[in-house]
Amino acid sequence: MARALLFPGVGYGGSCFAKDVRASAALARANGIEPRILDAAHAVKQCQERVLLEKIRQHFSGRLAGRTIAVWGLSFKAATDDIREAPALVLIDDLLSRGAIVRVHDPVAMPNVRRLYGACLEYCDRPEDVCAGADALAILTEWKEFAHPDFGRIKSLMRQPIIVDGRNLYDPRRIRDAGFTYYSIGRPAAKPGE
Numbered sequence: 767m768a769r770a771l772l773f774p775g776v777g778y779g780g781s782c783f784a785k786d787v788r789a790s791a792a793l794a795r796a797n798g799i800e801p802r803i804l805d806a807a808h809a810v811k812q813c814q815e816r817v818l819l820e821k822i823r824q825h826f827s828g829r830l831a832g833r834t835i836a837v838w839g840l841s842f843k844a845a846t847d848d849i850r851e852a853p854a855l856v857l858i859d860d861l862l863s864r865g866a867i868v869r870v871h872d873p874v875a876m877p878n879v880r881r882l883y884g885a886c887l888e889y890c891d892r893p894e895d896v897c898a899g900a901d902a903l904a905i906l907t908e909w910k911e912f913a914h915p916d917f918g919r920i921k922s923l924m925r926q927p928i929i930v931d932g933r934n935l936y937d938p939r940r941i942r943d944a945g946f947t948y949y950s951i952g953r954p955a956a957k958p959g960e
Contacts, residue, residue, distance in 0.1 A: 775814065775853075775951055776814050776815060776818055776853040776857075776906060776932035776933070777811040777815045777853045787804050787807055787808055787811075790804055791804040791808070814951075816856065816857075816860070817932070817951060818853075818857055818904050818930050818932045822904065822930055823864075825902070825928060825930075825947070826901070830861065830865060831864060831866065832865060832866075832867070834866070834869060834901050834925070835866050835868055835869070835900065835901060835903075835904060836869050836870075836897050836900035836903040836904065836924075837857065837858065837868060837870045837903075837904050837905075837906060838871055838893055838903065838905045838906065838907070838912050839854060839871075839872055839905060839906040839907025839909055839912065839933075840852060840854045840870055840872035840876065840878075840879045840906065841854075841872055841874070841907055842854075842907070843907065843908070844908050844909045845909075846874070846875070847875040847878055848875070848878075849875050849879060849882070852875075852907075853906055853932065854870075854872075854879075854906040854907065855879075855882075857904060857906065858870070858883070858887065862886060868888070869887070869888040869889075869890060869895075869896040870887050870890065871890045871891070871892065871893050871896045872909070873909055873911055876889055893911060893915065894915070894920060894923060897920050897923040897924050898924075899925050900923070900924050900925060900926075901924075901928065902924075902928040902929070902930055903920070903929045904930045904931075904932065905930070905931045905932055905935060906932050906933070908933040908935060917944040917946070918944070921945055926947075927945055927946040927947065928946065928948075928949075929946050929949070930950075931949065932950075933951075934952075934953070936948065936950075938953055938954075938956035939956065941956060942956035943958075946958070
């Protein structure tokens with residue numbers, strides 16, 4: 767049970783936990799207590815939300831304008847369409863601000879994202895469709911649909927075989943051996959030939 771709650775990733779989302787951390791910190795301050803642990807939790811959340819962008823940015827030496835980035839997973843967790851405080855939105859905003867083309871897929875949250883972003887994003891009904899011509903694939907939500915993709919098919923569709931995995935869904939050696947450059951959370955990059 768604890769393993770399901772404690773794993774490296776792109777930060778927590780949803781309305782309850784994020785709101786509760788902020789409200790608890792405010793209540794502590796109102797009572798003269800410095801909420802160092804709550805402040806640290808919030809600061810780490812904000813840093814983790816930008817980890818994937820930093821990995822993508824570094825891989826492309828900061829040049830993201832005109833690059834197509836595919837995104838799997840828009841909700842803050844699997845099995846919901848809830849995008850409140852979703853780390854995917856932070857990544858999407860950062861990519862768009864840097865001139866990237868963002869193509870997205872989520873099994874159920876796309877209507878909510880479409881209401882928020884409209885025509886700023888490209889929406890795909892199938893996970894493999896976002897990969898067509900993509901310079902990188904970023905994984906933000908641990909949907910079971912993403913657990914066992916056809917890596918050969920994905921690689922054949924992508925312009926560059928790069929996966930940036932914010933949920934550590936895959937074994938780095940397996941992805942490297944399939945010919946991908948693979949970045950994940952808290953593990954070294956895996957690159958073909960290394």
